[in-house]
Amino acid sequence: MEIDDPALIAAAQRDPKEFASLYDRFIQPVYRYFHSRVNNPIEAEDLTAQTFLAALEALPRYHHRGHFSAWLFTIARSKAMDFFRQRESLPLEDAHAAGNLDLLAQAARDEEIRLLAELVRALDVEEQELIRLRYVADLPFAEMAALLNKKEDTVKKSFYRLLARLQSQLEASHE
Amino acid sequence: MSEPEPSPEFDEKVHRAVIAPDADKAFVNGLRTRLITQASQQVPHYRRFFSRPVWQWALAALVILLLVFLAIGPLRVVGAMQRLFGYVPGVGLVDQSAPLRAITGPITVDREGITLTIEQAVASADKTVIVYRVDNIPASAVAGDFREGETPTPRCSPVDNLHLSNGATFGVIGGGGGGWYSGYEYRDVFNPLPADVDDATLLISCLLDTIPGAAPENWEVPLHFVIAPPEMTVMPVFEVTPTSIPTGETGNEVSLAPTSPLTVERSIELEDGYILIGRFYSITLPNGLVTSQWPWSTLKITDTNGQEVHADNATDVDLPEVTPNTSWWAYRIKGKYFTWPLMITLVSVEAAVPGSVSFAFDTGPNPKPGAQWDLNQDFTIGDYNIRVVSIYRNPDGYSFTFKTDPIVQSLGVEIKGVNEYIAPAGGGGGGGGGSGNYNASLAYADKVPSGKLTIVLDDLMVNAPGPWSVQWTPSVLPPGNMTPTPEPQACLTDKEWAQVKENVPAGIPIGLTGQFAFTGTKEGTTDTWGLTTVNLDGSTRQFRGDGAEPVFSPDGTTLAYTGNDGLYVLDLSTGVTTRLQGTEGGDYRPNWSPDGRRLAFVRSVVNEVFIINADGSGLTQVTNSPQYEILGGWTADETQIVLASVGADGVQVRLHNLASAVEQPMFPISSNKADLVVSPDGQWVAFTDRVTGMSNGLFVAHLDGTERKLVMLLEGMALYFPIWSPDGEWLIVSIPNMEARDGRSYQGLIEIDTCRVIPLPDYGGQIYSWGK
Numbered sequence: 001m002e003i004d005d006p007a008l009i010a011a012a013q014r015d016p017k018e019f020a021s022l023y024d025r026f027i028q029p030v031y032r033y034f035h036s037r038v039n040n041p042i043e044a045e046d047l048t049a050q051t052f053l054a055a056l057e058a059l060p061r062y063h064h065r066g067h068f069s070a071w072l073f074t075i076a077r078s079k080a081m082d083f084f085r086q087r088e089s090l091p092l093e094d095a096h097a098a099g100n101l102d103l104l105a106q107a108a109r110d111e112e113i114r115l116l117a118e119l120v121r122a123l124d125v126e127e128q129e130l131i132r133l134r135y136v137a138d139l140p141f142a143e144m145a146a147l148l149n150k151k152e153d154t155v156k157k158s159f160y161r162l163l164a165r166l167q168s169q170l171e172a173s174h175e
Numbered sequence: 176m177s178e179p180e181p182s183p184e185f186d187e188k189v190h191r192a193v194i195a196p197d198a199d200k201a202f203v204n205g206l207r208t209r210l211i212t213q214a215s216q217q218v219p220h221y222r223r224f225f226s227r228p229v230w231q232w233a234l235a236a237l238v239i240l241l242l243v244f245l246a247i248g249p250l251r252v253v254g255a256m257q258r259l260f261g262y263v264p265g266v267g268l269v270d271q272s273a274p275l276r277a278i279t280g281p282i283t284v285d286r287e288g289i290t291l292t293i294e295q296a297v298a299s300a301d302k303t304v305i306v307y308r309v310d311n312i313p314a315s316a317v318a319g320d321f322r323e324g325e326t327p328t329p330r331c332s333p334v335d336n337l338h339l340s341n342g343a344t345f346g347v348i349g350g351g352g353g354g355w356y357s358g359y360e361y362r363d364v365f366n367p368l369p370a371d372v373d374d375a376t377l378l379i380s381c382l383l384d385t386i387p388g389a390a391p392e393n394w395e396v397p398l399h400f401v402i403a404p405p406e407m408t409v410m411p412v413f414e415v416t417p418t419s420i421p422t423g424e425t426g427n428e429v430s431l432a433p434t435s436p437l438t439v440e441r442s443i444e445l446e447d448g449y450i451l452i453g454r455f456y457s458i459t460l461p462n463g464l465v466t467s468q469w470p471w472s473t474l475k476i477t478d479t480n481g482q483e484v485h486a487d488n489a490t491d492v493d494l495p496e497v498t499p500n501t502s503w504w505a506y507r508i509k510g511k512y513f514t515w516p517l518m519i520t521l522v523s524v525e526a527a528v529p530g531s532v533s534f535a536f537d538t539g540p541n542p543k544p545g546a547q548w549d550l551n552q553d554f555t556i557g558d559y560n561i562r563v564v565s566i567y568r569n570p571d572g573y574s575f576t577f578k579t580d581p582i583v584q585s586l587g588v589e590i591k592g593v594n595e596y597i598a599p600a601g602g603g604g605g606g607g608g609g610s611g612n613y614n615a616s617l618a619y620a621d622k623v624p625s626g627k628l629t630i631v632l633d634d635l636m637v638n639a640p641g642p643w644s645v646q647w648t649p650s651v652l653p654p655g656n657m658t659p660t661p662e663p664q665a666c667l668t669d670k671e672w673a674q675v676k677e678n679v680p681a682g683i684p685i686g687l688t689g690q691f692a693f694t695g696t697k698e699g700t701t702d703t704w705g706l707t708t709v710n711l712d713g714s715t716r717q718f719r720g721d722g723a724e725p726v727f728s729p730d731g732t733t734l735a736y737t738g739n740d741g742l743y744v745l746d747l748s749t750g751v752t753t754r755l756q757g758t759e760g761g762d763y764r765p766n767w768s769p770d771g772r773r774l775a776f777v778r779s780v781v782n783e784v785f786i787i788n789a790d791g792s793g794l795t796q797v798t799n800s801p802q803y804e805i806l807g808g809w810t811a812d813e814t815q816i817v818l819a820s821v822g823a824d825g826v827q828v829r830l831h832n833l834a835s836a837v838e839q840p841m842f843p844i845s846s847n848k849a850d851l852v853v854s855p856d857g858q859w860v861a862f863t864d865r866v867t868g869m870s871n872g873l874f875v876a877h878l879d880g881t882e883r884k885l886v887m888l889l890e891g892m893a894l895y896f897p898i899w900s901p902d903g904e905w906l907i908v909s910i911p912n913m914e915a916r917d918g919r920s921y922q923g924l925i926e927i928d929t930c931r932v933i934p935l936p937d938y939g940g941q942i943y944s945w946g947k
Contacts, residue, residue, distance in 0.1 A: 019210060019211075020207055020210065020211055020332070023206075023207055023210055024207070024330075027198060027203050027206070027207075028197050028198060028203075031197065031198035031202075031203075032195040032196070032197065032198075033195075035195040035196060035198075036193065036195040041196075041199075042871070044198070045198065045202050045206075048198065048202075048206065049206050049209070052206065052210055053209075053210065056210055111704070111721065112188065113188060113191050113192045114192075114704045116188055116189060116191075116192035117192040117193065120189070120192055120193055131189065131193055132193065135189060135190045135193050135194075136193055136194075136195045149569070149571070149572065150571060151570075151571045154570075154571070160181065163181040163185065163186070163189065164181070166189065167181065167185050
């Protein structure tokens with residue numbers, strides 16, 4: 001089943017109660033995205049709830065063009081923008097500062113991962129967003145392109161270029 | 176030239192470096208329930224007002240009452256309404272025009288250790304409500320979450336039916352529920368049971384979110400209804416005399432409501448609060464737009480002094496569906512003593528404006544990226560003004576710049592006949608009604624349309640600021656203490672923290688000694704993380720190597736910590752590290768026994784508590800239950816450990832005897848996101864709990880819950896578990912620092928008895944332990 005299953009979307013547009021299927025499909029990526037942005041589980045839950053409630057309300061007006069997840073993350077990004085209007089934007093977090101003991105323990109195991117997390121934190125906001133959408137929200141390139149208003153190839157190139165840079169920086173740090 | 180793809184290994188490394196946790200199941204289930212409830216109210220356009228059978232009955236009753244009103248006058252109607260409708264806690268509003276029927280008591284069915292309990296089943300003239308809960312679903316039967324690219328684990332969405340003894344079968348027409356780690360609770364609403372039918376069978380196809388075949392399916396529970404006994408709790412529902420205060424900055428007209436679009440129409444007095452039921456009638460916004468919709472978060476309740484009164488949705492009250500004319504609301508207020516009257520205020524409303532406009536736009540042949548057309552063309556949709564200021568050619572599409580009425584929130588843009596995705600690049604908004612500046616962009620994966628185009632503007636949304644308010648005072652004030660319910664007083668709140676956080680003392684106060692252990696950067700580096708210890712006065716900072724969650728032994732000579740593949744102990748005097756044999760990756764939260772000879776910890780893969788001797792021998796599993804276990808610590812005599820299990824009603828703290836495995840309940844915590852830590856002397860427990868609304872509190876109490884004291888209260892912020900000082904007199908607390916670029920929290924000390932607060936300097940890491 002494709003991620004943007006038109007049948008699911010059409011069913012939810014006909015009857016809002018069918019929205020639960022879409023919710024099940026996207027709840028974790030959306031939550032992870034917010035957690036990565038705000039680094040606070042309660043705020044992440046609140047923003048996640050706001051996003052799905054807004055999506056539920058807006059669904060009848062959604063015209064399916066094959067990019068439902070991009071549409072949903074457009075709402076999510078908008079909620080994040082609202083959130084940061086009052087507070088300075090926090091960077092993408094590694095697990096150390098996330099307050100999650102499981103993750104903390106995991107992340108602490110690997111020095112290289114920790115260093116990589118530092119390098120990601122040093123990226124600019126747009127680059128962090130690329131990383132976040134790909135690895136935290138698990139979006140395919142086509143959806144990222146639709147969301148970022150760019151061609152898929154352009155996003156792919158930017159993304160791979162970014163990873164190549166991170167890899168070089170990581171290797172340089174070992175020298 | 177295409178960019179080289181990263182190796183799968185590096186791809187995986189980046190993935191791990193930015194990993195974010197999944198949402199917890201209780202939240203996921205709770206939000207799903209909320210959405211389903213919301214969806215039930217957000218019906219498709221073709222449905223009619225009060226289309227649910229429940230409300231057809233209610234509507235019929237209201238029509239009858241209106242006739243009664245015309246015949247006998249208003250005072251008698253109030254009395255009639257009180258007799259007609261009642262409220263049964265958990266079940267909701269019930270029509271009492273026919274005798275209520277109910278089961279005689281809870282019914283529990285056990286299959287393979289999973290229990291299904293029918294807690295309530297009530298048949299009234301307007302509906303049949305069955306409230307049930309499921310417990311002890313093993314983790315192995317619960318469908319996990321999935322990610323894109325993975326095959327989703329099949330999961331069950333139960334279908335509930337009520338099969339009547341006369342052969343009829345009812346499907347669910349309303350209700351909802353929510354779950355926790357190992358169970359859930361549901362409230363099913365069915366059509367009313369015919370008067371001549373007293374027997375029915377509840378049929379549940381499978382258990383929510385379980386893997387098909389992994390848990391018993393096709394549950395059948397026979398129910399026998401009898402006339403409800405007189406002692407059954409049925410609370411009166413009072414009709415509220417309108418006392419609305421017409422307000423609103425936009426001069427809104429009231430189209431249907433008699434005095435104000437916001438009303439309180441019914442109230443129910445509970446033992447510990449009230450339920451208020453009201454509605455927002457459609458209003459005519461400027462320019463003729465009619466709406467009854469509002470963002471769910473913009474209804475506020477305050478007392479006369481402006482103090483916010485915390486309230487939650489009354490989920491067991493079935494509300495009529497949202498219609499173009501009215502939106503109903505039902506809130507449960509906790510507490511009965513306020514500075515009356517209460518003010519219910521709707522901050523803003525939102526509305527979709529029907530209609531669209533289009534205009535011709537000629538890009539000319541081969542428009543180049545960077546080209547801009549200044550149009551300054553004016554349009555209206557529903558009398559709202561939209562100016563298309565300019566269009567800009569992007570490499571892959573077009574960007575539009577609009578100037579709109581400030582009330583406009585968003586606007587749809589598309590190029591007619593070109594079926595491509597439209598990605599809004601931003602919007603008006605912020606504050607109450609938006610800035611009037613709005614931008615949108617269209618992106619095209621392949622060929623960007625050009626030449627003679629038709630641009631369509633539609634899907635206009637406006638957000639009109641209120642406020643609209645209504646006052647409410649109970650007709651009979653509660654007896655007894657008439658002073659307002661006091662707000663909990665805490666040693667430290669976020670407001671107080673804002674005042675003291677900058678005053679980090681130059682030195683630690685006299686009398687405080689010991690050392691902190693934390694996971695932080697090695698001094699002089701920015702990229703070497705690991706175990707670090709430092710004396711309280713800042714001296715003798717030492718990097719101790721790789722690891723996380725360092726915890727001092729009671730005598731301060733040893734650190735236990737989580738490592739790559741299990742738990743470790745580090746002798747601080749010799750520097751010798753020992754892996755505790757039998758522990759494994761994913762074991763976390765090491766917790767020393769008071770004598771320093773054993774450690775309790777949690778094994779995350781099974782979510783069970785284990786203990787092990789500090790030399791690595793004697794690994795023993797302590798718990799074996801489907802419940803989500805929180806490890807609090809040890810009792811002073813080391814014979815018991817303090818655990819907490821998460822369930823429907825929050826967290827239950829209990830003692831577990833290590834020798835006999837006998838468990839003794841201690842006290843409940845209302846939040847199911849609570850955490851707790853036992854003091855070093857085993858006498859006290861510090862725990863987090865939700866106080867009211869979005870406020871989170873950190874409390875200290877005896878193990879049995881007595882002498883409970885609120886130590887810290889933060890509005891809308893997460894609290895992490897605190898750290899005890901070795902003498903149990905102080906706590907180290909973390910306060911989220913929203914300005915921190917690295918997201919690290921502030922940390923401070925609170926003296927529990929005196930409420931003295933001392934901000935700590937930034938040690939470059941999160942403190943996990945305070946040792947001697």
